[in-house]
Amino acid sequence: MITCFDIGGTFIRHGALQPDGTVAECGRVATPGNDWNAFVSAIEQCAGEGSSPISISLAGAFDTRTGMADVANIPCLHKRAVSRDLEEALGRKVLITNDANAFALAEAVDGTGRGKPVVFGIILGSGVGGGLVVNGELVTGYGGIAGEWGHGPIMDPTAGGSLKGLQHYPCGCGQTGCIDAVCSARGMEKIHKSLHGVDVSSKDITKAWHEGEASGTETVEVFTTLLSRALSVLVNTLGPDVIPVSGGLSNDTALLDEIDRKTRSLVLADYGAPLVVRGQFAANGGLHGAGIVARKTFGEGTA
Ligand SMILES: [Zn+2]
Structure with a gap:
């Protein structure tokens, strides 16, 4: 066994x-x-x-x-x-x-990406990760690194270019301003603290957004904008048929719908159906x- x-x-x-x-x-x-x-x-x-x-x-x-x-x-x-x-x-x-x-492979072989050539599975949880599967085979990458779109700095280092004047948060990988540091659940909390000066959990921030509360709405707006901008570059590069999502934030389907809507509005290809969806194996x-x-x-x- x-x-x-x-x-x-x-x-x-x-x-x-x-x-x-x-x-x-x-x-x-x-x-x-x-x-x-x-x-x-x-x-x-x-x-x-x-x-x-x-x-x-x-x-x-x-x-x-x-x-x-x-x-x-x-x-x-x-x-x-x-x-x-x-x-x-x-x-x-x-x-x-x-x-x-493993998540990307599960989706590509038996889940939302079954029968589809390019599946880019992403994790939106305490950190940001991902995996790329092409024609049912995992792309392991040079040195074992592929699909790791959470690392590499994306934040504009000039204050004027930073969305809402956000700081450039240090990332666990040793760089500053990575996607992981701003587009994870912890990142959402940092954005909220930066905009509104208070420590609130990502769950409470999204709850406030669902209820139409102004500060939560502003944080989610900034968060989904940054995330979608980064993801749009990946979509144009990889041409995925589907982007299944796992991780704590994937439980919020309205949040995924918002990320999907913004991402599809930024990419070159015309996706007629949702691209960013909750994974069947989330x-x-x-x-x-x-x-x-x-x-x-x-x-x-x-x-
Ligand atoms: Zn990093």
């Missing part, structure tokens, strides 16, 4: 790959963030007896040349060749896929995507 994992900074979710390609979720355990041996034990417990392969979706970047992982929110995996070290510790074949890539793209990676590696019908 192949066990699939969706590993985040807080929880490890796991499930069993079924012959029909679905993943039956079995449960979740807390992620041992700072202790490698405890992490290995947790994986071993979830996978059960035997030496069958496991397939993992993990929030992090993996250098395809060295295998080295960059996993900021799970310190015991950071700067470690996770798949090689896990294979040694467990005596099993270990497949590892970035979580945004809630379980990691597990389902890990299952697809296993199917692609070991053959359809594998379980």
Whole structure:
């Protein structure tokens, strides 16, 4: 039995790959963030007896040349060749896929992008991420980096060119003014603080917007404008058939409708139908995507 994992900074979710390609979720355990041996034990417990392969979706970047992982929110995996070290510790074949890539793959093979040539799956949550799938195959990119549209500074460094005079927020990647720093849920909160001087959660900001309240409306207006501008460049570059969205902000369909409307108004191609939509696997793209990676590696019908 192949066990699939969706590993985040807080929880490890796991499930069993079924012959029909679905993943039956079995449960979740807390992620041992700072202790490698405890992490290995947790994986071993979830996978059960035997030496069958496991397939993992993990929030992090993996250098395809060295295998080295960059996993900021799970310190015991950071700067470690996770798949090689896990294979040694467990005596099993270990497949590892970035979580945004797993989501994009799930959408392209079995979700909103099924049968469509170019699928750009994006994550709008505490950070901004993405994955690109072309003709059903994941684009892994040079050094293991592709689809990561959240990084690279977009904010105009001159005060006059910055929308509403927004500051240039530092990003976790070390640069300043990245899409991740302004177009994530945390970014929305920073925009709100910058415009209105108060700390409010992204949930409360969007709630205020839904209720027509002025400050929340202004924040969402600025947020969706910045996000759509950045996304429009990606759309013109990649020509996606669909942009499925996952992450905390994807639960707000009105927000996605607004991002979709603005993005389609800025791009060159005439999309006659919604382009930015909530992913069919928004809630379980990691597990389902890990299952697809296993199917692609070991053959359809594998379980
Ligand atoms: Zn960045």
